[in-house]
Amino acid sequence: MDRVSRQSRVAKLPPRERILDAAEELFSREGIKAVGVQAIASRAETTKMALYRHFATKDALVEEWLRIVAADYTAAFDQLETAHPDDPRAQIVGLARFIADGLPEISHRGCPFINSIAELPDRAHPARRLIEAHKAGQVRRITGLCARAGLPDPDEAAAEITFALEGAQVSAQNGSIEHVGERLMRIVEAVLDRHSALKAAP
Incomplete structure (x- = not known):
């Protein structure tokens, strides 16, 4: 601009x-x-x-900025829930697509959460606590979707999906993997397929 x-x-x-x-x-x-x-x-x-x-302090400004970033992710969850109220798998895949679509920007500017954690080693810092609470809430929400999808081990499936989402953002930021978004989508779909197959197994 x-x-x-x-x-x-x-x-x-x-x-x-x-x-x-x-x-x-x-x-x-x-x-x-x-x-x-x-x-x-x-x-x-x-x-x-x-x-x-x-903003009383710079730390308060940092915290509010990250609160707004976190709200964007929460809004994505909410929009997917509205768009696919009875399809938890579609919500999970939609979240992966949301992350994948944001990877080009992360490749240029970095993930605000990853960058901020690197600069805020004190886990008692308000912004650091905000990031940790946001990430924990995201995992709980993915776990709930996996449970609603009928996956036999929703905790494990949610952990694998979270590893994929977080790893894709790191890889986009450091440039180590090509076609990160496409690969992320395939990995998330494969995780869901594998856990769904376990549900169907005798």
């Missing part, structure tokens, strides 16, 4: 949203620790004082 068009878009946002928009851009591009409050305020075309009126 060129500078003029970005300025036009930013000018239309309320101050809090401008700050979050700037933080998202800078944290994704440069990392949490490398970006100072002044840089965020300048990018948001506001002042440090105004930023602190909305």
